[in-house]
Amino acid sequence: MPQPSEPLPTLKKYFGFDGFLDAQEEVVDQILSGQDGLVVMPTGGGKSLCYQLPAMCLSGVTLVVSPLIALMKDQVDALLEKGIPATMINSTLSWDEQRQRIDQMKRGEFKLVYIAPERFRVAAFMEALKQVEISLFAVDEAHCLSQWGHDFRPEYMKLGRALEQIGRPQAIALTATATPVVRKDILEVLALREPFETVSGFSRPNLSLSIVEVEKHKVKHERLKKVVAKWKTGIVYCSTRKRVEEVGELLHSWGIKSIAYHGGMTPDERDRTQNIFISKQADVAVATNAFGMGIDRSDVRFVLHYEVPGSIEAYYQEAGRAGRDGEAAYCELLFNYADTRTQEFFIEGANPGYQTIADVYQFLQNDADANFEVQRTIDEIKEGAEVKNGMAVGSAIGILMRNGYAERFDISGKRMKGTRLLKPDQALNIDRHALEEKERRDREKLDSMVHFCYGQQCRQQAILEYFGEDDAQTCGTCDICINAFGGSAREPADEDELLIVRKALSGVARMSRKVNGRWEGIFGRGRIVQMLMGSKSQEIKRVRLDELSTHGILKDCGTAYLNELFRSLQKAGLVFTQRGEFPLMTLTPQGEKVMLGKSSCRLVWPEQHQSSPVKESEMIIEEFGFDGQLYDQLRDLRQQLAQRERVPPYQIFPNKTLEYFTRLRPKTMAAGMRIKGVGEVKAEKYLQAFVDTIVAFD
Incomplete structure (x- = not known):
């Protein structure tokens, strides 16, 4: 077998580089030594070069399995521009055209041939490949062959058998995102022989990750407009074709040069549309998740997720399409819990x-x-x-x-x-x-994504830990790192504060169940707070929550304090609200560790609770002054909200509650929730507006 040529002169000659990026040299050396291998390298890290350069150093042809026709065309065009003989074989070609290219492969006229995975199911094609000198078999986007991956492609499952049929050439699998479970699956399906594994890290320090909680589409439109105005060039990911078309029309109405891309288009339409974006004839692409896989446009300055993706893998791969030139880029996810219903449908x-x-x-x-x-x-x-x-x-x-x-x-x-x-x-x-196991894992991925959205941990750090990096550092650029709310998080000041957290988490555990080592919620936050406060209501007694050992153990804290505490516990990643018809709260694995005293926590602590909170019935309301002007402003605000919600004003807050607002003048959400007539649901929907009005008035 002829010795491969030296990589550095070849790197300079064909790719114009004097040296390698991080981890590239190690991977190339291992491939040229004849080893099978698995390479996990972040988007923008030069993953394609890891097989393209060895292809030019080895004597035969390198077959590259690629999942998308548009991706193949993009890669082949770029190689041809560099003077590298490359081509592709997929369903867009007739059998005569495929046979012609196979004949050229036999004659050694190509160094790289991109092949769609379904071609390996065709017996005649497989027979023809046996007559070709194949030096390397590269599986790009290798996460597609794991059913535990976020973009599973059934046709990838037969690649291990295809390798055997063509004589088991040296094989390399490459992907940008793969959890330890997915990496294990890749190695097993391809049956790689004593493979090296290179995981060069998932960190993208040039990306600023942000998650914005939104309630209505109007807010989404406002955020979209601001992001596009600031960052100019980028991709907007939507979950459905209908939403792609809606957002595309919205951008068009704003005069933004944009394209819309989804699976309902014909292959020709998708190719043409994608090429418009790649050639920079449009500034913004609105697309479903298939768009962008391997797209080599370096000046994508933002990626905006209009709805929540189904997994952290999908989110991070799509976000990673921003800033491939290494310059600063911005990634924003517009999070509304209701959007998880679309992902439920997909699951x-x-x-x-x-x-x-x-x-x-x-x-x-x-x-x-x-x-x-x-x-x-x-x-x-x-x-x-x-x-x-x-x-x-x-x-x-x-x-x-x-x-x-x-x-x-x-x-x-x-x-x-x-x-x-x-x-x-x-x-x-x-x-x-x-x-059943696959469905369970898919639902677990969505749970992890929602947990990530609610979490108060550095976004980059949380993602890196998800992918198995134990020593991940905070990024300093995400919304959590730079936000004042996230910045005020701290560890418990003393044992008493830690004990309150552990008691609260213990209450959640008593009102949850553990199935196969995983916590599942049974009750919502409101019922858990009632139990911890020692409520003796019929709802509590009917399901015998008054018999729990944690019943009433935090009654001195007050309802408002506990509600704020649970919001902080959720943002700190210690409790989790499950999706479904009813939002049920349960523990996360980290929450269980804190409850058991095996770990501490950092969270944003609520306002100092009172040891003996004042009950509404004990308030002597007349002792507080009444201001008619403030009352009129609050009543006008109530009328505006009622018109917006199309409900009678008293359904916002009754007159008596407006009077309490006027006399007690709450300046915080916690203070407002201690007022009679302010329940948890109304507080979340309306209270902030009344608090803001009172603060502005004073």
Whole structure:
């Protein structure tokens, strides 16, 4: 076997660089030594060079598995500009065109060939590859082959078998985001031989990460306008096609040069639209999550998530498309808990239950022709199998394919695929436990994402710890690091303060349950506070919460203090509000450690609580002065809110509560919540406006 050429002269000749970026040299040396390997390198860290440079040093051809046609084209065009012989093979080419390029590969005319993963399912293609000298098999975006990854692609699962069929050449897997579980999966699926692992870190110090809690779309529009005005060039990620079109129209109405990109467009439309953005004919791209994978536009100055993504992996990979030139860039996520419902829908669609899979399989069996083929659209199968979620039908077919029950094929003359049954007479036998485990992990990822949004820990540090870095440092540039609220966080001043936290967390634990080592909530924050205050209401007694050992253990703190304390505990990552029809509070793993005395905490402490809080019934309200002018201002404010909410004014606050506001003049949310008529729900919706009016009046 000929010795590979020296990397540094080749690096200078073809790529124009005099030296390597961090970790690149180590990876290139290990590849050129003949080792299999796994490379995890952050976006913008020069991951592509890690296989492109060895490809030019080795004698044969390097095959690069890539998930998106647009990504392939972008990479191939860039290589051709450097004078590197490269091409791609995917479904956009006819078989004659593919065969022609394979013949060129046999003659050694290409050094890099980008291939779509589904090509490895074609027997004729695999046979042809056996006649090609393959020096390196590189799997880009390797997280796609793990079902625990955030962008699982079923066609990636067969790459391990494909490697065996073509003679097991040296293989390298590369990705920008992978948890330890995903990395383990990559190694096992590809069956890499004594591989090296290089994890060069996930830190992106040039990115400033920020999360803004928003209630209404109007606020989202305002934030979007400010971000675009300040940062000019960037990507806006939306969860659905409908939202992409809505936001795209909004930007157009503002006179912003923008493009909209989503899966409902034809391949030609997507390519054309993407090229407009890459060629800098548009400043802003509004897109669903597929957009940007591998996109090489270095001047993306912002990434704005219009809705919450389904996982931290997805969020960080998308955020990482900003600032690829190493210059400062800004990433903002507009967080509204209600947006998690969209991600819930996606999880349901990606995880069809066994019965749904069985229903789809039964329909395919009933509808198949003499060749065991079904020429039906996904919508037709959805209707015929009586499945509510159309996305679940596609997922069910994917599971049937992975288990060898079906395959997809192109229908001549139609822009759709058919389904061919491979075991038409066999009963369905699919691992139900694996289905349930995948859904559990997907939901756990969404939980982690929501926890991240509510958290009060440095954003960059929290992400790095999520990816397994134990010694992560604070970034100093995220909203938590620079925000005054986050900056005032501190450890308990004494044992008494720590004891209050541990008692509060103990109360949450008593009102939760632990399933398979994981905490699950049963009650909401309001009920937990009632129990800790020692309430003897019928709601408490009916479910026997008055019998808990923690009943009343924090009654001296007061309801307002406890409500503020739990908000701080949530922001500090010690408790967590689960999604669903009702917001149920439970412990996080870190919260459990603090409760058990195994760890301390840093949080923003509420105003000093009173040892004997004044009860509303004991207030002698007349002792406080009444100001008619302030009362009129508060009444006018109530009228404005009532018109906005389209409810009677008394549903905002009754007159008696306005009188209490006027006499007691609360200057903080905590003080306002001690006033009669101010419940937790109304406080969150309306109280701040009244407090602000009182502060301004005085």
